[in-house]
Amino acid sequence: MVKIKVENLCVKFGEYYALKNVSFEVKEKEFVGIIGPNGAGKTTLLKVLVGEIKNYSGRVEINGKIGYQPQFHTVNREFPIDVLTYVSLPLYVKHRKFSKELKAKAVEMLKKVGLAEKVSFPVGSLSGGELQRLSLARALLSDADILLLDEPDSGVDEMGKSSFYELLSELKKERNLTIVMVSHDIGLIFKECSTIMCLNKTLHCHAPTEKISPEKLKDLFGQFDIWIRSNGHYEIEHRR
Numbered sequence: 001m002v003k004i005k006v007e008n009l010c011v012k013f014g015e016y017y018a019l020k021n022v023s024f025e026v027k028e029k030e031f032v033g034i035i036g037p038n039g040a041g042k043t044t045l046l047k048v049l050v051g052e053i054k055n056y057s058g059r060v061e062i063n064g065k066i067g068y069q070p071q072f073h074t075v076n077r078e079f080p081i082d083v084l085t086y087v088s089l090p091l092y093v094k095h096r097k098f099s100k101e102l103k104a105k106a107v108e109m110l111k112k113v114g115l116a117e118k119v120s121f122p123v124g125s126l127s128g129g130e131l132q133r134l135s136l137a138r139a140l141l142s143d144a145d146i147l148l149l150d151e152p153d154s155g156v157d158e159m160g161k162s163s164f165y166e167l168l169s170e171l172k173k174e175r176n177l178t179i180v181m182v183s184h185d186i187g188l189i190f191k192e193c194s195t196i197m198c199l200n201k202t203l204h205c206h207a208p209t210e211k212i213s214p215e216k217l218k219d220l221f222g223q224f225d226i227w228i229r230s231n232g233h234y235e236i237e238h239r240r
């Protein structure tokens with residue numbers, strides 16, 4: 001089953017094209033990793049999929065419920081809000097009440113991501129890795145079956161990253177999630193994702209991970225080669 005279908009998507013900011021003629025499909029249970037240089041339009045693409053950017057041309061079809069984890073360092077740590085309220089906020093706004101059921105569901109979700117003890121803590125007191133898991137809990141609380149993750153690992157240490165991806169893979173299996181993730185960590189994308197998309201305003205390649213080699217990327221997307229070779233994780237994980 002196709003969960004996301006995008007045809008000839010173009011997004012312009014003034015005269016500037018952030019995305020130009022982007023077309024692709026994402027199938028159920030796929031785990032797509034999007035790579036591309038700064039300013040390539042990766043976040044813009046996720047914002048179109050989640051409905052935050054409406055001013056586009058082309059066709060976007062979503063078959064399912066989206067949970068969106070924006071870049072988590074955008075969370076305002078100064079804002080006085082506790083973990084439970086933060087995680088429940090989107091559903092609270094939708095239903096206009098903080099019911100017992102919502103509270104129980106939120107607590108259960110926080111337990112699942114390992115934040116049971118932090119329920120009443122201020123969000124600002126959480127570590128980077130905890131904030132990342134909180135953000136994931138919020139994205140999933142609405143029973144999403146399509147998860148959009150924008151650089152979920154930036155600013156998280158290696159231990160935090162590996163426990164996050166363990167958790168993600170558990171949740172993916174348990175809930176049959178379809179995941180689209182933007183990351184600058186090429187090694188991680190190769191390790192975790194079933195499909196890789198290389199984006200730089202247009203889609204330069206889109207293929208199953210095993211069919212993509214750095215050499216192929218070099219042909220398809222010149223500058224990525226330098227980028228991949230300068231990436232320590234890739235060197236280690238792929239023994240190159």
Ligand SMILES: Nc1ncnc2c1ncn2[C@@H]1O[C@H](COP(=O)(O)OP(=O)(O)OP(=O)(O)O)[C@@H](O)[C@H]1O
Nearest residue numbers: 013014017018036037038039040041042043044045
């Ligand atoms: N609201 C906006 N108004 C004007 N230009 C924008 C807006 N949002 C994004 N852009 C521009 O569109 C381009 C794509 O931005 P986007 O954030 O999607 O890139 P990205 O691939 O996610 O980059 P990064 O890897 O740095 O996060 C950039 O040049 C950015 O400056």
